[in-house]
Amino acid sequence: MNKPQNRYAALIERIFASHYRPGKNEFPFAREELSATALALGIKLPKNLGDVLYSFRYRVPLPESITRTANPGMVWIIKGAGTGRYLFKQARMSRIEPDETMLAIKVPNATPEILLANALDDEQALLAKVRYNRLIDLFLGITAHSLQNHLRTTVKSIGQIEIDEIYVGLNRRGSQFIVPVQAKVGRDQHGVVQTEQDLSFCLERFPNLICRPVSVHALSDNRIAMFELTLSDDQVRVIDQKHYTLVPACAISDDDLHRYSLGD
Known part of the structure; x- marks a missing residue:
């Protein structure tokens, strides 16, 4: 797990698994869980701890082990819920894609x-x-x-x-x-x-x-x-x-x- 993205995926997968139960559509978690999870997995945390969550909120898709648990037509997103607090939540799938026929x-x-x-x-x-x-x-x-x-x-x-x-x-x-x-x-x-x-x-x-x-x-x-x-x-x-x-x-x-x- 030398690559940052592999480390990030392992962290977010473990945090998700520790809270998720079938039938749950949302649940909160705390930023401090990243440190405890990294220690348990023997993963070296990045200097900017927030980059782990920022990556999955804005840059890259969540791991397949998480996305496959979403209900049909829904996707998991990570929302901010206050300072140091976050929320895994299912939201309707929506994509903003350019209209290729537009002048x-x-x-x-x-x-x-x-x-x-x-x-x-x-x-x-x-x-x-x-x-x-x-x-x-x-x-x-x-x-x-x-x-x-x-x-x-x-x-x-x-x-x-x-x-x-x-x-x-x-x-x-x-x-x-x-x-x-x-x-x-x-x-x-x-x-x-x-x-x-x-x-x-x-x-x-x-x-x-x-x-x-x-x-x-x-x-x-x-x-x-x-x-x-x-x-x-x-x-x-x-x-x-x-x-x-x-x-x-x-x-x-x-x-x-x-x-x-x-x-x-």
Whole structure:
């Protein structure tokens, strides 16, 4: 078990097995159980203990030994339940996947090349493209400004959360918005936990602003898929979806402009 993911899987499997009984749809556990479980299994814990749970909440699927116990049409998720507290819970299966038939809107690329050349990872590059090309403005139809990126904070009812970037904005009527943005690259998928935490954070910290959660996906053909999301019956629902392609201005033809004008 030298690889971190193997260690993480062994830890989460043991914690799940110690609480789960057939027929149970949810049960709590404490972060401190990670230390006790690691000691029992002879596993060396990572320096950042929270990375174990963060991985399974946002990055990688739970082990098959856990997922196969879920009821038909349901999946196990790990929710925050306060500081140092978590909840294994079954939720309806929901996937946010790009519509491959959707027309990609060409946008003149305003991303500084030196920034992309020195971006530390694909997620940073994606967020930079969204920021410099004002894709939040285009997508939501508001004037938006980046407030902070890679925010790590706590929410009373959840515990520690992380949001890739937060925007504030307003529309022509003066309504003000708070826009939490989650960036997805490669095989990363947006889950119910992230939308729930984004909405809870906005309600707690910005109660007077309208929360509009957005998920941004980098697709393999250089398209950027953007989703406005909400929660309904514990499921992530898509309010709107648009695709954009960043191109040189000369690559946008008169036919493209005419096609776009038909949708206005």
